Amino acid sequence: MLDLGQRPLCSASLVLRPRGILGGRNPMLEHGTTAKRSDLAREAALAAAVRRFSQQSYDQVGLRQVAADASLDVARVHRLFGSKEALFAACVRRAFGGWNWTSTDGRSLAQEIAQDLLVEREAPEGDPLQMLVRSVSDPHAGPILRAWCEESFLEPVARILRSGGRPVSEAEVAERVALVAACCFGIAVMRKVMAVPALAKADASALSRRIEHLLSCPLVIEEAPHSSPEILEPAS
Incomplete structure (x- = not known):
């Protein structure tokens, strides 16, 4: 009520x-x-x-x-x-807005997200991350936050993954995208809310490269390796 x-x-x-x-x-x-x-x-x-x-x-x-x-x-x-x-x-x-990614493939998206995570933004009305951590477990607010995440983050990333690399199942796309979101929100909370020194005081350029490397794993879908042709033994 x-x-x-x-x-x-x-x-x-x-x-x-x-x-x-x-x-x-x-x-x-x-x-x-x-x-x-x-x-x-x-x-x-x-x-x-x-x-x-x-x-x-x-x-x-x-x-x-x-x-x-x-x-x-x-x-x-x-x-x-x-x-x-x-x-x-x-x-x-x-508070959260959205992202204006221009990437069309997973590798460039990893770089773009890594850089975007470290941009310092003014929040005159309130901190969206504080809004997230304070209310995400609430039975009324949690579904609203998840719906925003799916619409504004998960689905845009999924569209990029579906458009490049080898064909993958929807289950694999969902898993990869969820891993990206977990990394991004985890890094943001530890860096901005918890102020963990290793992240909050890290060199931005070096940290961006490490985050890009981390995100490349779920975002870059490599072509399946070609198996070597089977060598048939000559009949004796």
């Missing part, structure tokens, strides 16, 4: 200060056409929700908290998104 109640924050360090609030109202939402105000309200709610979900787990965040942070009425947030699950799904798409 959707929880619209106000829940206590885990600790004082997680208290979020609402932005753009003046006397309990957001003046930016009081001008313009109805459609424009609706767009502004949606943006305000999304930004507030991304911050919340980046600092608290899915079950700790309520629509009332998001509405208060965005200076909106909770009923309006509910009308804009329909449910907490739909709001979280919109936050996942907004």
